[in-house]
């Protein structure tokens with residue numbers, strides 16, 4: 001196994017180096033969701049790809065460092081069980097669909113996520129192409145979206161997106177697993193959703209109505225004051241706290257996408273979190289409402305058509321996964337494919353969910369052993 005590089009963690013301890021989760025947004029991104037085809041040969045090929053993914057990204061990135069090419073690789077819940085068995089990341093489960101009275105967030109399949117970012121589309125294409133070569137015959141495409149950075153980093157709906165993202169230390173603290181799940185420290189959880197916008201209906205609103213839907217001004221991008229910001233605005237419903245009143249954050253890497261000849265305009269939502277329950281709480285507020293029924297006004301113009309959750313192992317663990325689960329003892333059996341959703345529904349107050357049963361911890365080697 002490769003020697004693990006470590007970085008100073010937000011929780012004080014030295015944590016494994018993460019994948020490039022908290023990267024500055026480039027100008028282009030590919031969001032690729034893949035399913036692993038049946039058979040052991042496919043599983044072996046995917047494991048080998050995971051082990052070499054960082055090296056592959058590095059090789060392509062070196063061709064033009066100014067492109068700031070990066071790739072994050074995520075693994076879905078069922079894929080984890082199939083490829084690696086126990087132990088597994090505590091918060092990993094199949095994305096739970098949300099069905100409110102008016103809005104629906106579907107859960108759609110996904111074994112592997114590739115989140116490729118760069119300054120240009122050509123660089124994203126190059127790395128995605130190399131990744132697909134490495135995975136040839138082992139996966140089938142389930143969804144692929146090419147996002148672009150629009151003017152002033154605005155979403156297709158005309159508002160600047162990503163403004164309130166934490167950065168630096170706060171971003172790492174919000175996105176990277178720490179001591180709560182030590183074997184998987186330095187990992188992250190990522191939720192992706194493809195949204196399609198009803199641009200005709202959105203553009204029929206006045207600018208003031210649009211601003212009340214989002215909770216910020218459109219032109220100069222200032223948050224509306226609390227006494228004028230509606231409770232069903234997107235921003236109001238996405239400010240969430242834990243039981244002690246601490247604000248909970250995620251890091252979003254959303255980008256717009258469009259196929260103008262088909263009238264298709266959308267936002268690819270991608271949110272990284274240390275605990276997926278935080279993102280799930282935001283989604284519950286948006287789709288079910290806070291309080292229930294007070295749903296996100298943005299959803300009256302935006303339809304979620306996909307939804308998946310992935311675990312993003314720390315860099316050294318990703319590399320080690322090429323040889324199987326580095327946390328499994330020699331005698332640890334590989335678990336069969338688990339039922340779709342193996343975790344009991346966790347608290348939606350942003351608290352960590354209870355971990356599933358783990359393989360014996362005694363003498364269990366750590367990811368860097």
Ligand code: HEM
Pocket residue numbers: 155157159160161162163164165193195214216234235238239250252267269271279280282283298302
């Ligand atoms: C239709 C797709 C979406 C669009 C177009 C969109 C757009 C925006 C915009 C324009 C803002 C205000 C500027 C900013 O702080 O970034 C915002 C804020 C935010 N959005 Fe979204 N968003 C979408 C989906 C989501 C989803 C699915 C979530 C969570 C699961 C989410 C979480 C947030 C959060 C946490 C904020 C910052 C709130 C604050 O602290 O002020 N967004 N979004």
